[in-house]
Amino acid sequence: MLTDPSSKYRPFPPVALADRQWPNRTITQAPIWMSTDLRDGNQALFEPMNAERKLRLFRTLCDIGFKEIEVAFPSASQTDFDFVRRLIDEALIPHDVTIEVLSHARAPLLRRTVEALQGARSAIVHIVNATSQPFRELVLGMSRTEVLTMAVDAVRLVKQLTADQPQTRWRLQYSLETFTATEPDFAVEVCDAVSAAWGATPENKIILNLPSSVETATPNVYADQIEWMHRHIARRDSVILSVHPHNDRGTAVAAAELALMAGAERVEGCLFGNGERTGNVDLVTLALNLYTQGVAPGLDFSDINAVVRDFEACTGMAVPPRQPYAGELVFTAFSGSHQDAIKKGFAARQPGSVWNVPYLPFDPADVGRGYDAVIRINSQSGKGGIAHLLESHYGVVLPRRLQIEFSGIVQQHSDRHGGEIGAEALWQLFAQTYLHPAKPLRYLSHQLFEHTQDQGIQLQIKWNGEPYDLTGVGNGPIDAAVQALGAVSVRSYEERSTGSGGDAMACAFVELATANGQTAYGVGMDGNIVTASIKALISGCNRLANVTDFWQHHVIESGGFIADSTPTAGAAVNPTP
Ligand code: KIV
Ligand code: ZN
Numbered sequence: 001m002l003t004d005p006s007s008k009y010r011p012f013p014p015v016a017l018a019d020r021q022w023p024n025r026t027i028t029q030a031p032i033w034m035s036t037d038l039r040d041g042n043q044a045l046f047e048p049m050n051a052e053r054k055l056r057l058f059r060t061l062c063d064i065g066f067k068e069i070e071v072a073f074p075s076a077s078q079t080d081f082d083f084v085r086r087l088i089d090e091a092l093i094p095h096d097v098t099i100e101v102l103s104h105a106r107a108p109l110l111r112r113t114v115e116a117l118q119g120a121r122s123a124i125v126h127i128v129n130a131t132s133q134p135f136r137e138l139v140l141g142m143s144r145t146e147v148l149t150m151a152v153d154a155v156r157l158v159k160q161l162t163a164d165q166p167q168t169r170w171r172l173q174y175s176l177e178t179f180t181a182t183e184p185d186f187a188v189e190v191c192d193a194v195s196a197a198w199g200a201t202p203e204n205k206i207i208l209n210l211p212s213s214v215e216t217a218t219p220n221v222y223a224d225q226i227e228w229m230h231r232h233i234a235r236r237d238s239v240i241l242s243v244h245p246h247n248d249r250g251t252a253v254a255a256a257e258l259a260l261m262a263g264a265e266r267v268e269g270c271l272f273g274n275g276e277r278t279g280n281v282d283l284v285t286l287a288l289n290l291y292t293q294g295v296a297p298g299l300d301f302s303d304i305n306a307v308v309r310d311f312e313a314c315t316g317m318a319v320p321p322r323q324p325y326a327g328e329l330v331f332t333a334f335s336g337s338h339q340d341a342i343k344k345g346f347a348a349r350q351p352g353s354v355w356n357v358p359y360l361p362f363d364p365a366d367v368g369r370g371y372d373a374v375i376r377i378n379s380q381s382g383k384g385g386i387a388h389l390l391e392s393h394y395g396v397v398l399p400r401r402l403q404i405e406f407s408g409i410v411q412q413h414s415d416r417h418g419g420e421i422g423a424e425a426l427w428q429l430f431a432q433t434y435l436h437p438a439k440p441l442r443y444l445s446h447q448l449f450e451h452t453q454d455q456g457i458q459l460q461i462k463w464n465g466e467p468y469d470l471t472g473v474g475n476g477p478i479d480a481a482v483q484a485l486g487a488v489s490v491r492s493y494e495e496r497s498t499g500s501g502g503d504a505m506a507c508a509f510v511e512l513a514t515a516n517g518q519t520a521y522g523v524g525m526d527g528n529i530v531t532a533s534i535k536a537l538i539s540g541c542n543r544l545a546n547v548t549d550f551w552q553h554h555v556i557e558s559g560g561f562i563a564d565s566t567p568t569a570g571a572a573v574n575p576t577p
Contacts, residue, residue: 336382
């Protein structure tokens with residue numbers, strides 16, 4: 001039994017912001033993106049990336065379009081230091097990309113950090129120190145003043161060290177680690193002090209990063225904190241306000257979105273939400289969320305599968321099947337009613353129109369996914385999805401009542417065997433049921449002949465392996481074949497062609513009925529439409545139990561109709577000699 005949580009957990013008091021503006025805002029442009037995959041993301045892996053993997057992921061991030069990439073924590077490990085050196089020494093950084101590196105606010109670490117960056121064309125030094133009361137007291141053992149002094153001293157030192165290397169375009173980022181648990185007045189005091197120490201100007205802005213290092217409140221609380229800072233920090237025009245949401249409550253994406261509405265201009269995060277514990281905010285979701293609102297994100301995820309492959313190969317992490325925009329199943333509907341609606345949505349689509357397909361908030365093609373996976377079949381699926389799969393994979397468009405009939409057969413099959421039925425297995429089931437059933441009646445050949453004003457047919461079939469010769473006369477070849485077969489009438493008939501050019505096949509669908517009201521569909525495919533129709537009739541007869549009974553009792557056992565050498569309208573049957 002869970003204990004009463006109110007004695008154990010307390011919500012952090014939200015900032016007082018009765019006149020908050022962010023709920024009335026919408027996001028109309030993409031933020032500045034900063035990928036921390038190679039730093040925050042890398043720190044959180046079972047096995048941090050080696051240089052080759054880091055380089056591969058760095059290249060992927062550049063290809064996606066990130067212009068700011070935190071590549072390492074060079075004062076924390078030799079591997080990280082060497083990686084930064086390699087990027088610079090081997091000129092691996094595209095001209096429009098700025099690398100960023102993290103350091104704690106301590107002099108020896110800052111010296112090592114600036115040393116790692118020597119010779120970079122453009123670099124962001126990222127200084128972090130924790131500012132919240134629990135950290136000051138429990139971890140650092142420092143007063144507010146001491147924490148403030150530590151931050152300002154760090155900024156001054158970086159300013160001094162970087163002044164000696166004017167060939168690099170230096171920028172500074174300062175992060176208040178544990179910002180969300182920091183008293184707002186103290187957060188502003190620290191921010192203003194470091195901005196002043198850096199000498200931030202509108203031309204050389206400082207990046208002030210306000211992380212939810214641990215996400216402990218609802219996203220609106222974070223948004224209030226960001227708006228409060230946005231309204232209270234000094235030199236606002238000399239500051240880029242940045243957010244760095246973690247995902248402990250599973251709401252990092254929402255927190256980032258509301259923070260952007262509240263005045264943030266920059267977001268730090270990782271691909272697919274990699275990062276400590278539950279991860280950093282997922283930049284893929286954030287970017288594509290913007291895209292689906294009609295806002296260009298400035299990041300290119302048009303081949304999401306390639307990004308997933310690189311990410312998984314480099315980090316050893318797996319992208320789960322329900323990961324927004326990227327998971328294997330996120331564009332898939334199994335449920336029958338959803339499939340039906342999707343199929344109708346696709347059918348109604350006009351080229352160039354606004355995307356409006358039910359249950360598909362996003363066009364899979366925009367991330368390089370095909371439509372194949374949109375509809376997948378299991379026991380929950382319905383006629384629409386089944387028809388869609390046969391149509392999209394095999395070009396066979398089923399009449400509506402046949403869709404209903406066949407979906408019952410698919411349902412029985414999946415109830416019996418469980419799991420998913422792929423397009424190929426579905427086609428096999430369709431072919432087994434209608435085209436090549438292991439049933440007694442088989443088509444062999446036919447010949448048409450004229451009979452007074454009518455159409456005659458000579459039809460060779462097999463019944464339980466024995467050949468028979470049937471004769472029938474009707475008002476056309478199909479009617480003649482119906483007469484020859486006996487015991488059924490045609491309720492509906494449709495023909496379509498599948499494929500094109502030399503591959504084109506005629507596909508005939510007949511709905512047969514017996515005298516006692518039993519009905520079933522038959523399907524025939526052939527290069528010749530008459531043959532396809534006769535095959536469809538035979539397929540339908542095989543599916544009608546009382547037709548096969550009729551054949552067994554009346555035609556075969558009791559001698560049936562004996563061939564009339566001069567056929568009249570009606571039927572005749574002869575065992576082939
Ligand atoms: O989560 C955090 O607070 C950080 C800082 C270093 C920005 O990763
Ligand atoms: Zn972090």
